[in-house]
Amino acid sequence: MKSVNGTSSDPSGHPPEGSGAPDLKGLFRRSARGDETAFGELYDATAARVHGLVLRVVRDPAQSEEVTQECFLEVWRTASRFDPDRGSPLSWLMTIAHRRAVDRVRSAEASSRRDSTYHDESQPVDHDSTAEAATTAIEAKRVRLAMQSLTEAQREALELAYFGGYTHTEVASMLDLPVGTAKTRIRDGLIRLRDTLGVAQ
Amino acid sequence: MSDIHGLVGAYAIDAVDDIERERFEQHLEDCADCRDEVATLREAGAMLSSLTTTQPPSSVRDRLMADISTVRPLPPPVTSLSQHSEKRRRRWFPAAVAAAAAVAVLGGGAVVLQPWQDQGTQQQVTATARVLQAPDAEEVSAKLDGDAAAKVVRSPKLGQAVLVTKDMPSAPDGKVYQLWLQNTEGRMVPAGLMPDEANQKVLLDGDAASATAAGITVEPDGGSKEPTTNPIALFPFKQSA
Ligand SMILES: [Zn+2]
Numbered sequence: 001m002k003s004v005n006g007t008s009s010d011p012s013g014h015p016p017e018g019s020g021a022p023d024l025k026g027l028f029r030r031s032a033r034g035d036e037t038a039f040g041e042l043y044d045a046t047a048a049r050v051h052g053l054v055l056r057v058v059r060d061p062a063q064s065e066e067v068t069q070e071c072f073l074e075v076w077r078t079a080s081r082f083d084p085d086r087g088s089p090l091s092w093l094m095t096i097a098h099r100r101a102v103d104r105v106r107s108a109e110a111s112s113r114r115d116s117t118y119h120d121e122s123q124p125v126d127h128d129s130t131a132e133a134a135t136t137a138i139e140a141k142r143v144r145l146a147m148q149s150l151t152e153a154q155r156e157a158l159e160l161a162y163f164g165g166y167t168h169t170e171v172a173s174m175l176d177l178p179v180g181t182a183k184t185r186i187r188d189g190l191i192r193l194r195d196t197l198g199v200a201q
Numbered sequence: 202m203s204d205i206h207g208l209v210g211a212y213a214i215d216a217v218d219d220i221e222r223e224r225f226e227q228h229l230e231d232c233a234d235c236r237d238e239v240a241t242l243r244e245a246g247a248m249l250s251s252l253t254t255t256q257p258p259s260s261v262r263d264r265l266m267a268d269i270s271t272v273r274p275l276p277p278p279v280t281s282l283s284q285h286s287e288k289r290r291r292r293w294f295p296a297a298v299a300a301a302a303a304v305a306v307l308g309g310g311a312v313v314l315q316p317w318q319d320q321g322t323q324q325q326v327t328a329t330a331r332v333l334q335a336p337d338a339e340e341v342s343a344k345l346d347g348d349a350a351a352k353v354v355r356s357p358k359l360g361q362a363v364l365v366t367k368d369m370p371s372a373p374d375g376k377v378y379q380l381w382l383q384n385t386e387g388r389m390v391p392a393g394l395m396p397d398e399a400n401q402k403v404l405l406d407g408d409a410a411s412a413t414a415a416g417i418t419v420e421p422d423g424g425s426k427e428p429t430t431n432p433i434a435l436f437p438f439k440q441s442a
Binding site for chain 1: 207208209210211213214215216217218221240241242243244245246247248249250251252253254255256257258260261262264265266268269270272273274275276277278334336339340
């Protein structure tokens with residue numbers, strides 16, 4: 001039950017990308033060797049996803065730009081540590097981005113916790129016309145559908161954790177749940193999402 | 202502790218605090234199920250980012266491309282091996298030969314040993330977590346005999362480094378693993394003694410910001426003021442420009 005392996009099938013469960021869609025693994029490999037052009041292509045293919053998530057979590061545009069930049073700088077520096085046998089390039093990248101975004105809000109808020117509610121007006125989805133944007137739009141449709149397969153309680157907890165950047169303990173308190181309940185909902189929600197999307201089986 | 206597995210979802214998407222993260226990462230070293238689950242849940246989590254795409258301003262790209270030309274990509278993790286026997290253990294790591302040469306030219310100098318055991322555990326945990334999570338943290342890995350592995354995570358900004366070991370065998374009877382930081386003059390400065398545990402995260406004593414490398418040697422119980430054996434592992438640090 002080796003879950004993620006870098007065989008020919010895309011471990012992230014993405015729909016096969018059409019010609020013209022970038023080969024992220026190849027771009028990672030070339031970036032690791034110091035190929036700045038490849039890194040630029042990697043950035044172009046993924047910046048909207050990274051920045052969109054960072055902005056969603058951090059909210060402040062200027063800080064979000066910093067975090068996005070730091071995140072890609074880390075990717076440039078550590079691309080050689082990416083191991084395709086242990087996950088997809090996108091997962092690796094988004095893990096870095098999410099962690100950095102969360103670190104940013106948590107360190108910033110030691111003094112002042114954001115008190116706005118989670119539901120902003122939906123972020124501007126600034127799709128451009130590249131093949132990557134089209135692929136992402138298709139994926140977004142699938143993800144939105146998959147999110148419908150979660151219970152309301154799971155979805156709520158998962159969104160607060162992933163997009164809100166809150167810890168499961170904070171989520172529990174925000175939702176008036178006993179400690180320990182939120183982490184179960186987050187896990188169950190992610191499992192449901194994973195299985196519905198057919199990720200990594 | 203028994204339901205630590207249950208933290209896997211929260212951990213996968215960073216919904217844990219520092220202490221929980223620390224504990225869960227310790228758990229991950231011994232739990233293949235959780236490692237697999239973290240990987241698959243992260244794949245699923247990553248797909249959520251398709252819901253929030255926003256193109257950053259082009260100035261971000263411009264700054265980034267200017268930045269990367271000044272930053273050297275890390276080499277792939279250096280792996281090497283040593284064997285259980287003391288003889289093999291004392292061999293150099295090939296990648297670290299240059300740094301190793303400096304060990305032979307040691308000055309005297311009185312240095313106070315500060316074994317970690319003397320520090321408050323709580324304080325250690327937080328300091329360790331801070332280094333591991335520092336935005337500028339950089340890793341140097343080494344593979345030891347069998348399944349043992351070790352890496353040093355350093356934050357130049359915090360001036361601290363943490364050694365993380367996995368499946369480390371006990372030091373021979375009457376011996377102890379001692380940690381060192383190599384200073385800019387090439388001298389190995391004691392950075393503490395390793396507790397006798399297979400999997401651990403220990404904070405190195407001393408100024409890791411200016412250090413050029415970290416190393417592990419086998420020393421008589423109580424440690425030495427300077428290395429008396431060749432390092433079983435060396436971790437050369439990236440030199441800031
Ligand atoms: Zn487990």
